[in-house]
Amino acid sequence: MAAMLEVNDINVYYGAIHAIKGISLTVAEGEIVTLIGANGAGKSTTLRTISGLLTPKEGTISFLGEPIAGVPAQEIVRRGISQVPEGRRIFANMTVMENLELGAYTRTDKDGVEQDYEMVFNRFPRLLERKQQAAGTLSGGEQQMLAMGRALMSRPKLLLLDEPSMGLAPLLIREIFNIIVDINQAGTTVLLVEQNANMALSIANRAYVLETGRITLSGDAKELAASEKIRKAYLGG
Amino acid sequence: MDFGSLLVQQLINGVSLGSIYALIALGYTMVYGIIKLINFAHGDIYMVGAYVGFFAITVLGWGIFPALIVSMAVTGLLGMVVERLAYKPLRHAPRISVLITAIGVSFFLEYATMYFVTPTPRTFPDVFSSTGITVGGFVVNGQQLLIFAITLILMVILTYIVQKTKIGKAMRAVSFDTETAQLMGIDADRVISITFGIGSALAAAGGVLVGVYYNSIDPLMGIMPGLKAFVAAVLGGIGVIPGAMAGGLILGVVESLVSGFLSSTFRDAAAFAILILVLLFRPAGIFGTNTQEKV
Ligand SMILES: Nc1ncnc2c1ncn2[C@@H]1O[C@H](COP(=O)(O)OP(=O)(O)OP(=O)(O)O)[C@@H](O)[C@H]1O
Numbered sequence: 001m002a003a004m005l006e007v008n009d010i011n012v013y014y015g016a017i018h019a020i021k022g023i024s025l026t027v028a029e030g031e032i033v034t035l036i037g038a039n040g041a042g043k044s045t046t047l048r049t050i051s052g053l054l055t056p057k058e059g060t061i062s063f064l065g066e067p068i069a070g071v072p073a074q075e076i077v078r079r080g081i082s083q084v085p086e087g088r089r090i091f092a093n094m095t096v097m098e099n100l101e102l103g104a105y106t107r108t109d110k111d112g113v114e115q116d117y118e119m120v121f122n123r124f125p126r127l128l129e130r131k132q133q134a135a136g137t138l139s140g141g142e143q144q145m146l147a148m149g150r151a152l153m154s155r156p157k158l159l160l161l162d163e164p165s166m167g168l169a170p171l172l173i174r175e176i177f178n179i180i181v182d183i184n185q186a187g188t189t190v191l192l193v194e195q196n197a198n199m200a201l202s203i204a205n206r207a208y209v210l211e212t213g214r215i216t217l218s219g220d221a222k223e224l225a226a227s228e229k230i231r232k233a234y235l236g237g
Numbered sequence: 238m239d240f241g242s243l244l245v246q247q248l249i250n251g252v253s254l255g256s257i258y259a260l261i262a263l264g265y266t267m268v269y270g271i272i273k274l275i276n277f278a279h280g281d282i283y284m285v286g287a288y289v290g291f292f293a294i295t296v297l298g299w300g301i302f303p304a305l306i307v308s309m310a311v312t313g314l315l316g317m318v319v320e321r322l323a324y325k326p327l328r329h330a331p332r333i334s335v336l337i338t339a340i341g342v343s344f345f346l347e348y349a350t351m352y353f354v355t356p357t358p359r360t361f362p363d364v365f366s367s368t369g370i371t372v373g374g375f376v377v378n379g380q381q382l383l384i385f386a387i388t389l390i391l392m393v394i395l396t397y398i399v400q401k402t403k404i405g406k407a408m409r410a411v412s413f414d415t416e417t418a419q420l421m422g423i424d425a426d427r428v429i430s431i432t433f434g435i436g437s438a439l440a441a442a443g444g445v446l447v448g449v450y451y452n453s454i455d456p457l458m459g460i461m462p463g464l465k466a467f468v469a470a471v472l473g474g475i476g477v478i479p480g481a482m483a484g485g486l487i488l489g490v491v492e493s494l495v496s497g498f499l500s501s502t503f504r505d506a507a508a509f510a511i512l513i514l515v516l517l518f519r520p521a522g523i524f525g526t527n528t529q530e531k532v
Pocket residue numbers: 014017019037038039040041042043044045046086195
């Protein structure tokens with residue numbers, strides 16, 4: 001059976017910089033897969049390529065059996081992939097509600113969209129209280145919730161998350177990760193990029209380890225979490 | 238006239254002139270807001286708008302309102318074509334290349350217009366009664382009323398589009414963070430094109446109104462108002478829509494006061510003095526924030 005997402009030996013460049021050097025990975029429907037690695041390993045570049053913001057110079061990407069490398073970003077969302085970008089990138093000068101409306105930009109089913117606002121506000125009650133507030137005035141954690149809610153508004157089949165724990169207090173990180181598990185159990189497949197390997201491995205089914213543009217290890221998340229190599233490099237001992 | 242009534246009369250004149258500046262400044266600011274381009278051809282778009290209105294009235298024999306609407310439509314389309322042909326291929330080019338291209342487009346529009354309609358100024362027909370109303374001894378003539386009314390209506394419509402409609406929200410999103418807007422499913426190229434269309438249509442309205450107000454149009458008429466509107470946009474805070482409206486009005490009033498109380502020869506100097514002062518003391522403009530956007 002073909003995986004939902006198949007990334008096959010892609011090479012991605014920023015001008016002369018060879019950022020991704022032949023990465024292959026797969027995500028099957030229903031999974032949480034995590035991509036971990038140090039600063040500059042190429043995690044964000046991988047997600048940005050899947051989302052269509054970058055085009056691989058070589059290699060293929062397919063989603064639900066269709067090739068998507070080179071398809072423009074705005075089209076990728078319509079195919080069912082949505083991304084929570086690194087650093088949240090909320091529209092700070094717009095209200096919380098407007099951010100969610102933009103998340104639903106591709107949708108034409110009004111009733112479904114209304115239901116999904118409900119769903120987002122149920123998941124993130126703090127956003128409901130701050131519906132008309134400028135998004136830039138939210139706290140870091142609330143902004144992360146908004147970025148996630150916004151991404152869910154397109155009803156993605158596959159959700160890409162780029163370092164959702166960045167800059168958050170431990171308690172809040174736990175809350176965010178619980179929500180990721182909830183979202184997954186509600187039927188959304190998740191590809192999670194993290195530097196916080198501990199947390200990521202604890203919720204993922206499978207994991208890939210990225211080092212300077214190459215995948216150096218991959219496998220079952222629990223096994224990787226137990227492996228000596230990973231413990232030394234990413235889990236602080 | 239005594240000082241007080243001269244002042245009020247100059248304010249009325251200033252607001253009419255300022256409304257025109259505001260209409261042009263909006264296009265500058267919207268385009269800058271979305272692709273960070275100072276579109277130096279914008280003043281010439283305004284000129285084309287005046288000519289389209291002129292021919293709709295003289296050749297087709299239309300009234301001012303249909304002429305205004307058709308001028309906005311045709312010129313809006315022209316703005317989109319210019320964007321598609323001249324600026325879109327340079328989307329990832331250095332900013333200076335785009336700027337130079339804009340200057341080229343400006344010359345092209347000026348001299349192509351001259352080629353087709355000759356450089357001779359045309360007299361804009363008297364399509365709107367100049368008999369105005371007198372309020373407490375002050376005369377607001379018919380053309381000024383027309384300018385206030387049209388400008389007000391267009392600004393209300395624009396504000397509604399930008400604040401409330403789906404395309405308006407997409408415009409704000411693209412201008413704030415193009416990449417993230419694309420991640421929402423927004424086709425940034427289409428939004429940029431529509432922004433050029435709206436900005437050009439507003440400038441066209443300004444062009445037709447100026448024709449009605451000053452009675453004379455020529456192929457180089459866009460140069461000075463283009464520069465002035467640019468000053469107005471910077472004064473209000475380039476990229477900020479209410480800023481362009483306010484900047485235009487302030488600039489118009491200042492110019493009128495200077496020509497009323499000092500001498501009309503200082504009028505243009507006043508506008509550029511404002512530009513220098515703003516750049517020195519408040520480069521972000523009146524409505525601009527100095528906060529750095531995260532890139
Ligand atoms: N816009 C860019 N232009 C040039 N090089 C870039 C650009 N963005 C990223 N890079 C380079 O590509 C490599 C991978 O960067 P990427 O952002 O994908 O890393 P990352 O794994 O997400 O790191 P982090 O954990 O810090 O977010 C780095 O060497 C980086 O310097």
